[in-house]
Amino acid sequence: xxxxxxxxxxxxxxxxxxxxxGMARAFGAVRERVPGSGGAxxxxxxxxxxxxxxxxxxxxxxxxxEYDVSIVDVAGDVRTNVISAVERMTGLEVVEVNIVxxxxxxxxxxxxxxxxxEGRVR
Numbered sequence: 001x002x003x004x005x006x007x008x009x010x011x012x013x014x015x016x017x018x019x020x021x022g023m024a025r026a027f028g029a030v031r032e033r034v035p036g037s038g039g040a041x042x043x044x045x046x047x048x049x050x051x052x053x054x055x056x057x058x059x060x061x062x063x064x065x066e067y068d069v070s071i072v073d074v075a076g077d078v079r080t081n082v083i084s085a086v087e088r089m090t091g092l093e094v095v096e097v098n099i100v101x102x103x104x105x106x107x108x109x110x111x112x113x114x115x116x117x118e119g120r121v122r
Contacts, residue, residue: 001090002052002090003045003049004048005085005086005089006050006059007044007046007048008044008085009084010061010078010082012081013078013081014069015065015069015070015073015077017105018064018105019046019048019061019062020062020064021047047061047062047102048060048061049061055092056093056094057086057092057093058096059094059097061078061082063102064102064103065103065105066104066105067106071101075101078099079097
């Protein structure tokens with residue numbers, strides 16, 4: 001529950017493209033396409049690790065940011081939003097939010113993905 005709250009709060013911030021490191025995103029994309037695999041629930045916590053004690057929680061996030069945004073500003077906004085959401089919804093004190101920017105999403109990335117799908121047999 002805490003991981004889902006943290007993941008949702010991080011995704012709300014403009015400039016966040018997605019959460020998860022490279023391999024986690026790749027496996028998650030495959031898992032979402034397999035019926036009955038719990039893909040949607042797993043997507044909410046992809047890139048989120050949480051340690052929960054009796055009264056405190058620590059959150060680790062792997063994020064991909066959009067190109068041409070201030071990483072410092074986005075990370076600050078993510079940290080503030082995650083702390084606020086988790087504390088409000090769970091009553092736990094969030095003692096740390098560690099953010100790793102795993103990648104930068106370029107506008108060209110979507111065009112390349114779309115073009116690579118065109119050549120495939122369906």
